[in-house]
Amino acid sequence: MTDALPEIRLEDTGSKGRYFIRSAAGDEAEMTFSKAGEHLIIIDHTEVPEAFRGQGAGLRLVARAVEDMRAAGKKIIPLCPFANAQFRKHAEWADVLKG
Template sequence: MEIVNKEQESKGSYQALVEGEKVAEMTYSVAGTDRIIIDHTEVNEAYRGTGLGEKLVRKAVKDARNKKISIVPLCPFARSVFDKNEDLKDVL
């Protein structure tokens, strides 16, 4: 499995690929130069409960730290990941 980030202008997504097939996606909007807004997370039914959605959030957090930007998790799933993991809250 690999996680890729695709970004065009003011929109982007993190996608989880298994053998080239997209099995999960988390979408976001770019808000200025210093933040992204996570607005939706979707995981293929066959992969639900495997932690794949959290891996997408963690990849976004890693990238946000590297870019020194913050994340606004409007998506209920992403918000729940942040609420459950103190180690991620530094990018909020």
Template sequence: MLEIKKGTKSFYIGDSEENPLAIMTYIFSGENLIIVDHTYVSDELKGQGIGKLLLKELVDWVRKENKKIIPQCSYVKAQLEKNKEYHDILN
């Protein structure tokens, strides 16, 4: 099982945030908003639902922290709009 780790401004899989096998990055915009700006999944992990796992981890954290998401990353934007269970965290 792959372990998802929380970085400084990301959720990632791999040995380090600087050299991940998969990563979803964000930046803060004010106190209660985060902008999700990038998702990357390496070729060796593609097609295994890793992007969805990273997004679920991010959403769980956002809910726990009472924040909202502004999706700039096209993958995250599509997933958030498609899945009604995520609409509560959209800004």
């Protein structure tokens, strides 16, 4: 991962939300989620445009969600194939994975 990427921002619309990184040129990498009750989110989509490829943007988005949900005492269902693959690679995230 690189620290050269812009900051990750959170947009929360009540029942849904997204984490995103926006470049100066306006490109956006995003990971969207839906809320399933008070203590659970479902990561349903991750998209990383060509401008962000190879920079660890997708992993940073998922990792940020893990950090935030851990701090809030919530669990994650990684429905998105990319997020699911990241959870399989990161055993240290097991505490936030809804089993």
